[in-house]
Amino acid sequence: MLKRVREPHLLVVATHPLPESATLRARRLKGVASVEVVDAAQVTLGDQRVGVIGVDPSTFRAYTPKPTATADGVWRSVAAGEVAVSFGLGTDGGLALGSRVQSHGSHKLRIGAYATMGLDAVDAVVSRSTARRLGLPQNNALVISAPKAGLPRLRDSLRKILPQGTQVVVLKPTFEQSPTAEPPVPxxxxxxxxxxxxxxxxxxxxxxxxxxxxxxxxxxxxxxxxxxxxxxxxxxxxxxxxxxxxxxxxxxxxxxxxxxxxxxxxxxxxxxxxxxxxxxxxxxxxxxxxxxxxxxxxxxxxxxxxxxx
Structure with missing residues (x-):
């Protein structure tokens, strides 16, 4: 049952599992309210190469937009081994609801729901057990909620404590006018x-x-x-x-x-x-x-x- 919706602000993705010590340090950084550990990788769904994350549906749903977070059917579908894909991937990418798509050789996944998660470059969500079957790396990504933090500073702090090469993405960037304003493109x-x-x-x-x-x-x-x-x-x-x-x-x-x-x-x-x-x-x-x-x-x-x- 959904108890609280948390706005995600930063997405952290590494090529290998993140050390527990690094995740713990991330949780303790100033301004960090909560951290969800997930699995993340690029995976082929049908003819599309897309960003997929493996999650615990009962806890991860709190980090999604409210229409998605409150859609019990979406999370029952994910928990049952189906894949929820973004509305854009489903409609523009041609992945029809209810269809079964090939993924990683012999694995076939049923498109169980359209549900955009609001995470940069993530267009499909599966359960962690399904992620294991697909061969996703374990515990290599973090979704971070930090509503009171200065995000550029927090991003820099995360880069210092996480393994080299880890990507840290601000999920909802805004245009920031520099002190010496750049003119429009000529x-x-x-x-x-x-x-x-x-x-x-x-x-x-x-x-x-x-x-x-x-x-x-x-x-x-x-x-x-x-x-x-x-x-x-x-x-x-x-x-x-x-x-x-x-x-x-x-x-x-x-x-x-x-x-x-x-x-x-x-x-x-x-x-x-x-x-x-x-x-x-x-x-x-x-x-x-x-x-x-x-x-x-x-x-x-x-x-x-x-x-x-």
């Missing part, structure tokens, strides 16, 4: 971005694809900006923090448009596109579709971001 480089994106019109959508022959929505954005020498994060909710938000009425070519389309986590940024101009945008929509130039729509709009240099 129009000359924006033209390079737009030309790169336009050159991929007709390329197929593929979940998790980063180009150059196929893309998902954030993969197209990252690839197009990289052609102009601009580095952006890989996933939509991190790209949402890539610059200041501007009013939709002031949108201009090269701005990024974001939407919240996920009913399992209404606060999650789940789709993005590049504004072309003249009321149109370039996007990689979903499985079975292609990169295309289409009119902008504002239903479930999350905001417009102007990337800085």
């Amino acid at each position: 129009s000359s480089r924006i033209r390079v971005v737009l030309a790169a994106a336009a050159g991929k019109l007709g390329a197929p959508y593929a979940w998790g694809a980063e180009g150059p022959d196929a893309f998902d929505c954030s993969g197209l954005i990252q690839w197009a900006f990289r052609q102009a020498g601009i580095r952006l994060p890989r996933v939509t909710h991190q790209q949402f923090a890539s610059g200041p938000q501007v009013p939709f009425s002031e949108i201009r070519p090269g701005d990024l448009i974001f939407w919240r389309l996920d009913p399992t986590n209404p606060g999650y940024i789940s789709h993005a596109a590049i504004y072309w101009g003249d009321g149109k945008m370039i996007q990689a929509p979903r499985t079975g579709d292609v990169v295309k130039l289409v009119p902008v729509h504002v239903r479930n709009l999350a905001g417009v971001v102007r990337v800085t240099g």
